[in-house]
Amino acid sequence: MTRRVAVTGLGVIAPGGLGVKAFWELMTSGRTTTRPITSFPAQGFRSRIAAECDFDPREAGLVTAEIDRMDRYVQFAVVAAREAWDQAQVEVADPWRVGVCMGSAVGGTTLLEHDYVATSGNGERWLVDADLASPFLHRALSPASLAAEVADAVGACGPVRTVSTGCTAGLDAVGHAARLIEEGRADVVVAGAAESPISPITVACFDAIRATSARNDDAEHAARPFDRDRDGFVLGEGAAVLVLEDWEHARRRGALVLAEVTGFATRSNAHHMTGLTTEGVEMAEAVRQALDQAEVSSADIDYINAHGSGTRQNDRHETAAFKRVFGERAHAVPVSSIKSMIGHSLGAIGAIELTACVLALAHGVIPPTANLDTPDPECDLDYVPHTAREEDLRTVLSVGSGFGGFQSAVVLSHPERS
Amino acid sequence: MSPAAVITGLGVVAPSGIGVESFWPAIRDGRRSLGPLTRFEPNPYPVVVAGEVHGFEQSEWVDGPIAVQTDRFTHFALAAAKMALREADLDPVDVPPFGFGVITASYSGGVEFGQREIERLWRNGPEHVGPYQSIAWFYAACTGQISIGNGLRGPSGVLVADEAGGLDALAGARSELRRGATAMLVGGTEAPFCPYAICCQLGHGLLSPGDDSTTAYLPFTSRAAGFAPGEGGAMLVVENADAARERGARARAVVAGYGATFTGPQRYDRSAEGLERAARSAVAEAGVDLAEVDVVFLDALGDGRADLAEFEALRSLFGGRLDQIPVTAPKTGYGRCYAGTAALDVVAAVLALDHGAIPPTPNVDECRFDLDLVTGPAREGAIHTALVLSRGLYGGNSAVVLRRPEPNEGGN
Numbered sequence: 001m002t003r004r005v006a007v008t009g010l011g012v013i014a015p016g017g018l019g020v021k022a023f024w025e026l027m028t029s030g031r032t033t034t035r036p037i038t039s040f041p042a043q044g045f046r047s048r049i050a051a052e053c054d055f056d057p058r059e060a061g062l063v064t065a066e067i068d069r070m071d072r073y074v075q076f077a078v079v080a081a082r083e084a085w086d087q088a089q090v091e092v093a094d095p096w097r098v099g100v101c102m103g104s105a106v107g108g109t110t111l112l113e114h115d116y117v118a119t120s121g122n123g124e125r126w127l128v129d130a131d132l133a134s135p136f137l138h139r140a141l142s143p144a145s146l147a148a149e150v151a152d153a154v155g156a157c158g159p160v161r162t163v164s165t166g167c168t169a170g171l172d173a174v175g176h177a178a179r180l181i182e183e184g185r186a187d188v189v190v191a192g193a194a195e196s197p198i199s200p201i202t203v204a205c206f207d208a209i210r211a212t213s214a215r216n217d218d219a220e221h222a223a224r225p226f227d228r229d230r231d232g233f234v235l236g237e238g239a240a241v242l243v244l245e246d247w248e249h250a251r252r253r254g255a256l257v258l259a260e261v262t263g264f265a266t267r268s269n270a271h272h273m274t275g276l277t278t279e280g281v282e283m284a285e286a287v288r289q290a291l292d293q294a295e296v297s298s299a300d301i302d303y304i305n306a307h308g309s310g311t312r313q314n315d316r317h318e319t320a321a322f323k324r325v326f327g328e329r330a331h332a333v334p335v336s337s338i339k340s341m342i343g344h345s346l347g348a349i350g351a352i353e354l355t356a357c358v359l360a361l362a363h364g365v366i367p368p369t370a371n372l373d374t375p376d377p378e379c380d381l382d383y384v385p386h387t388a389r390e391e392d393l394r395t396v397l398s399v400g401s402g403f404g405g406f407q408s409a410v411v412l413s414h415p416e417r418s
Numbered sequence: 419m420s421p422a423a424v425i426t427g428l429g430v431v432a433p434s435g436i437g438v439e440s441f442w443p444a445i446r447d448g449r450r451s452l453g454p455l456t457r458f459e460p461n462p463y464p465v466v467v468a469g470e471v472h473g474f475e476q477s478e479w480v481d482g483p484i485a486v487q488t489d490r491f492t493h494f495a496l497a498a499a500k501m502a503l504r505e506a507d508l509d510p511v512d513v514p515p516f517g518f519g520v521i522t523a524s525y526s527g528g529v530e531f532g533q534r535e536i537e538r539l540w541r542n543g544p545e546h547v548g549p550y551q552s553i554a555w556f557y558a559a560c561t562g563q564i565s566i567g568n569g570l571r572g573p574s575g576v577l578v579a580d581e582a583g584g585l586d587a588l589a590g591a592r593s594e595l596r597r598g599a600t601a602m603l604v605g606g607t608e609a610p611f612c613p614y615a616i617c618c619q620l621g622h623g624l625l626s627p628g629d630d631s632t633t634a635y636l637p638f639t640s641r642a643a644g645f646a647p648g649e650g651g652a653m654l655v656v657e658n659a660d661a662a663r664e665r666g667a668r669a670r671a672v673v674a675g676y677g678a679t680f681t682g683p684q685r686y687d688r689s690a691e692g693l694e695r696a697a698r699s700a701v702a703e704a705g706v707d708l709a710e711v712d713v714v715f716l717d718a719l720g721d722g723r724a725d726l727a728e729f730e731a732l733r734s735l736f737g738g739r740l741d742q743i744p745v746t747a748p749k750t751g752y753g754r755c756y757a758g759t760a761a762l763d764v765v766a767a768v769l770a771l772d773h774g775a776i777p778p779t780p781n782v783d784e785c786r787f788d789l790d791l792v793t794g795p796a797r798e799g800a801i802h803t804a805l806v807l808s809r810g811l812y813g814g815n816s817a818v819v820l821r822r823p824e825p826n827e828g829g830n
Contacts, residue, residue: 045544096679096695106556107578112618116536119617123540126533130617138621139812142525143557144578148812151680157692160680161586162578164524164557172575179593185678185699201536204547211552267516268565268574273487275551282571285516286564300794403553404562406574 004109005178005261006250006415009088009243010355011080011192015051015236015342018060019083024359027367032341034234035219039198047212049219050198051236051343060133068121069136071111074149077102077194081150088243090188091253099158099186101177102147102241103169103193105347105402107162108140115140119392150190150241150331158186167402168266169193170240170350171410175264177244184284187249192241195348203235209274223344224371225308225337226379236343242349242358259358262395263294263411267401273312274325274403276313280321283407285400287325290409296395300334301411303366303391305353305398306383307335309344314401319379321399321407334391336384340370350400355412357396361414364392379415423592424669424823427506427655428765429498431607433469433648433752437501442769445777446750446796452646452753457611465692467627467634469648469753486805487550489528489561489610490649494758495560496567496652499603503568506655506667506685510568513600519572520564521590522653523583523606524557525756525811530612532556550801562800563724564603564653569777572599574782580810581717582678584651584760585818588675591656599694600661606757607651617646617720622811624684624721635750637718638725638785645720648749651758659823671768674803675704675819686723692815693731693807694719700805704770704819711743712801717809718747719754728807729787744776746792751780760808763820771822775798 010020016033017023026033033051042048053076057067060079070078090098116139119128139145147162155229159180163173170193177191206212213232215222224230250257267286271277291298323330338356339349356367363386372385393414400408428438434451435441444451455461455468460830471494476485479497488496499520501511532555538546552560558576565574571592576693577583584606591602610619619625626644628634662669677699701708717728733740737792748766749759770776776797785791806818 100680105558113536115617116533116614117540119614120537120540123537123542126537127460127613128617130463130620133617133621135621137618141529141615141618142578142580142811143809144525144580144583144812144814145683147579148680148683148814151813152682159586159678160579161583161678163479164576164578165561165574166556166558166576169576176575176590183593184516188777200544201532201539201547202543204539204556205551207536207544208547209552266519266573266575268519268562270565270569270571271570273559273566282516285571308615317823321746402558403556404558404576405565405575406558406562 002182005181005246006245006247006257007242007259008245008250008255008257010358011082011083011241011342012110012240012355013053013055013080014352025114027356028365028369030368030386032220032370032389034222034343040200045203046207046214047203048216049222049234051234052198053237069151071108071140072196072358073104074146077146077150078153080191080192080241081110081153084241084243085154095155095157097158097187098156099180099189100147100151100156100160101163101173101189101191102150103173103347104143104146104195105164105166105169106197107143109202110196110199111140113201113214146194154190156190165402165406166349166404167346168350168406168408169283169402171400171408172266174242174354175410178261178264181244181246187246189244190241191244193348193351194239194408195345196237197346198235221371223310223340225310225340225369226375226383227372228374228376230310232311233344234405236345238345238348238352240355240400250403257415259361260413260415262413263290266406266408267291269405272407278316278320280317280324283318283321283401285325286407286409290411294411300395301397302393303360303396304333304335305357306335306337307399307401308339316378319381330381334366334384335381336367338367353398357398357412359394361396361412363383364390366391420596422659423595423656423673424659425654425671425768426657426662426667426669427502428768428821429501430765431471431494431498431651432762433471435741436474439663440802441700445766446683446775448751448778448780448782449749452771459612463616464627466629467631467646469646471650485737488559489531489554491528491607493562494607494609494650495522495653496563498605498607499564502554502603502653502655510570515571517600518570519574519594520561520570520603521587522560523610523757525580525589526615527553527557528559529615530609531610533614545781562613572763579814581756581759582808582810582814582816583757585808585816586678588764588818592673595658601655601657601696603653604656605651605653605751605761608756608758609649610647610756611649632781635720635746637720638787639782640786642720642722642725646753648753648755650755652761664798671771672821672823674821675700675749678816680813681815686727689809690727693728694734696815696817697735700819706803709752710803711805713804714743714745715767715804715806716745716747717807718749733819741788741790743792744792744797746776747779748777749783763806767806767820771801771804774798
């Protein structure tokens with residue numbers, strides 16, 4: 001007897017859209033937010049473009065002590081958590097029954113790099129000078145501090161943890177949070193993910209494996225999932241937080257249920273840390289498991305929110321995975337990648353994508369894939385190019401794929417599905 | 419009711435020994451494995467005593483090309499995973515294709531590898547950053563490499579919850595087994611001893627400044643002044659009890675119960691209640707009575723306030739019977755290995771159940787609380803139920819109950 005999991009609150013910090021309202025406007029507009037990097041001087045890097053958040057922590061409501069203490073990605077998370085918590089209006093009777101599950105792939109790299117430069121004298125000293133470090137540097141080493149800050153922001157005293165499965169961390173954090181409720185370990189879990197990876201070391205490490213787009217002279221069209229002329233992903237940043245709640249707990253207090261988390265599964269390809277097979281067997285298996293848990297068949301899926309990173313390999317890999325699960329019907333299911341508009345914010349993006357899915361269910365609108373001008377002949381599904389589409393949605397699927405070989409799938413359902 | 423999760427294999431890379439055949443005698447006999455920090459020289463930092471893994475031949479465990487693509491923490495994890503599989507006598511090809519997964523806990527990631535690459539970036543320029551930085555530094559490196567190295571295509575995970583993450587990962591593995599996985603590799607390893615990692619850790623303020631390896635880490639004593647950090651950790655094979663029995667594997671212990679709470683970073687006044695609640699949940703889930711707990715493996719942070727909070731948690735749990743319950747912290751012999759530390763505590767507890775002996779708390783010979791802290795020689799006697807406690811630096815409190823398997827839970 002498994003407990004059902006309701007979504008009762010949403011919060012988002014994304015490029016081009018701080019807050020749920022602005023985010024959804026962007027998602028349905030088909031506009032892109034990718035641009036030349038302003039976070040640091042990017043001359044000399046192969047990829048010099050990103051989707052950045054125009055985020056002023058003070059305007060976002062953070063006070064000086066919080067701004068001093070929290071790395072950028074933690075600030076995103078706390079602001080998004082407060083938005084979600086405000087919407088959910090949970091009256092907490094028992095804080096020990098409230099948990100937190102947050103995802104991040106690279107955690108505090110922004111502060112780690114900033115203080116590395118200071119303590120090493122621009123890389124001159126192996127034995128760094130610890131006296132020059134920020135008093136908050138220790139928090140940057142371990143993204144456990146991310147979940148801890150979110151827990152404090154909402155007063156959670158139940159199970160609190162950070163999930164760090166690379167680029168599937170956002171999906172996995174929400175999936176694991178749902179399990180905490182299903183297994184009866186919490187009644188409410190604040191779940192989501194955050195990332196602020198636009199710093200020299202992260203840009204350089206993706207340069208080194210040519211994973212990111214070098215379309216530097218045409219930044220706004222650089223993120224081109226499923227397009228013939230795609231040349232890699234565009235780095236993004238942001239956060240999203242969902243308030244998950246035991247279905248009965250939400251019903252009893254008369255909460256507005258936005259969606260239900262009905263299925264979650266992960267599989268690994270055991271193939272390569274960064275490479276993908278052309279078959280998509282493991283992603284297909286994750287999807288099948290998630291559908292099973294949701295007690296739906298592939299015929300019930302009305303929309304697939306793709307990983308759609310825009311690398312040569314990924315888009316073919318997941319197209320193959322969808323065909324494996326959906327058979328001929330794969331051509332009839334709308335698929336889109338919002339990374340075309342807001343870039344790939346690594347660990348955060350899965351939670352941002354789930355937020356887009358909840359809004360898609362609520363509004364009956366599918367966000368489009370921007371920049372899809374000329375489909376890759378090997379990517380021959382309906383990727384909802386350029387323009388959002390109105391569609392009555394009952395059950396949607398979101399998938400992700402990450403370094404390490406991780407494949408994750410989450411199924412969300414309309415609250416009135418049954 | 420789904421079958422139990424049983425531990426069938428243990429892999430250890432610790433300052434006190436590589437492999438259980440070295441680790442068990444070392445902790446049973448209270449051997450002292452702390453020493454000067456030698457991973458870099460000179461050491462200009464106010465942390466002198468540490469638990470380093472010596473005698474680890476990475477080439478014995480990690481293929482050459484993989485070794486250069488990975489950090490030391492992943493070398494440890496790959497080695498520990500290999501040992502655990504060997505000990506469990508389990509070949510992944512004999513497990514259903516999507517039935518074998520991996521969950522690891524991490525605290526600092528591949529930070530030594532990362533310091534080398536970031537130095538190249540800032541000293542020489544972006545084009546000097548190598549292709550493996552993207553897969554060696556991040557927290558998911560060990561789960562990914564263990565999965566690839568052993569062909570494990572089942573459910574995977576990575577948790578970052580500092581010390582407590584080791585217990586959270588074990589609970590995560592148990593959850594996957596209940597949801598249909600056949601076997602899981604689970605644990606955590608750390609290698610936090612490059613200069614920049616030490617620089618980061620100094621800020622949490624809990625590292626012992628002591629320069630004598632026999633007195634630097636003395637939890638529960640009046641001389642407690644922080645902890646000695648350690649490197650290494652453990653990986654365990656956990657299996658569905660029915661599957662383990664079917665293949666004739668020996669179940670070493672049952673992962674019977676788990677609980678977790680959060681009381682905030684270094685808010686020790688509240689962690690007493692948090693630890694107590696986590697332990698109560700774990701005991702309740704295990705379906706045992708607190709009176710059945712034979713031994714407690716302590717968090718033992720080594721900070722006066724934290725030790726007091728842990729004592730108060732135990733007093734609330736056990737009341738007047740507290741002084742009759744042996745408690746221990748073998749980690750005082752080798753240091754706190756962050757995410758590896760709770761995994762090592764679980765290994766120590768499994769070995770204690772197995773051998774009928776409670777390993778002692780090395781270096782500690784007085785206790786300022788009314789506790790039956792095991793010091794001196796190991797305490798012999800049958801043990802059926804062990805409670806393992808762990809707290810994360812950022813405020814998590816986790817507890818796991820381990821039990822000796824009943825004959826019908828996968829005996830010989």
